[in-house]
Amino acid sequence: MSEELIFHGEHLLDVQRLKKFFPIKKGVFRRTVGWVQAVDGVSLHVDKGETLGLVGESGCGKSTTGKCILRLLEPTEGDILLEGKNISAINPSEMKQFRRKVQAVFQDPYSSLNPRMSVGNIVGEPFKVHDIHPSSDIRERVADLFKKVGLRPEYMSRYPHEFSGGQRQRIGIARSIALRPDLIIFDEPVSALDVSIQAQVINLLDDLKQEFKLSYLFIAHDLSVVEHVSDRIAVMYLGKIVEVAKDTELYSNPLHPYTRALLSAIPIPEPKQKKKRIILQGEVPSPINPPSGCRFHPRCSEAMKICKHEEPIMSAIDHHHQVSCFLYR
Secondary structure: OOOOOOOOOOOOEEEEEEEEEEEEEEOOOOEEEEEEEEEEEEEEEEOOOOEEEEEOOOOOOHHHHHHHHOOOOOOOEEEEEEOOEEOOOOOHHHHHHHHHHEEEEOOOOOOOOOOOOOHHHHHHHHHHHOOOOOHHHHHHHHHHHHHHOOOOHHHHHOOHHHOOHHHHHHHHHHHHHOOOOOEEEEEOOOOOOOHHHHHHHHHHHHHHHHHHOOEEEEEEOOHHHHHHHOOEEEEEEOOEEEEEEEHHHHHHOOOOHHHHHHHHOOOOOOOOOOOOOOOOOOOOOOOOOOOOOOOOHHHOOOOOHHHHHOOOOOEEEEOOEEEOOHHHO
């Protein structure tokens, strides 16, 4: 029997210089001819009881970052620490303990649920895998989890195809909290849901966070959703973090030109109220051959000569606000 993991450290989760490159292979012999630089030097942390929002355009690498933290993908470089213990190279027995502490909820609730299993068995599966409760107690535990996520226990014998999208996501959330994890990583958990259902699921996540003292890494592209759930927000562009700030600070005082452009695209509920929209020129560069210097400079209206040749580093503007931009050097 393996020894219990011993954790130390200031942050619950600490990601340092994370990189994930995917090889491009061609020819009969499948030689590597290039690399897709999906994640390139990402550093972030999540404190206990905190929700960190990770936002950016589609293809910026935020979902790949989440999968590397979950060890669903093997990082190319970098360290991932959970309460001070580096999980980048842990053995299988330690990995099983890691799975108890870190869970995930994915974007498509249907594809993440086994269509051949009843939803009661799906939610109860973690108890069997980790041998936590006797088989006689699992049904009662699952019924309690169904109640906590707003589902009726008599639904336990049904199958995933019998539920709506919002109900399936609640089932996925019930499964994620079954083992009482410390951290849950949400990858676009409400983007596939109707707007009215989104609000219900977001309120549910907030209630569960308070009840079970959870920490969240909330990955999304919808800034209006992230604003309601996050304590801090990290903005990602083409594989790199460009700005990190407290939620209120980011929305009231965005510093990076890319962040300002993202926030200007958020629709406002009052049709007569005018809002200045920042239109970015060009397309997002390819992660196969990213621009030199600052990766945002080809689309930035405030780019300077130094931006084309030198890569900016993350600088602290104040205790709760960091930005990677030469405008604030």
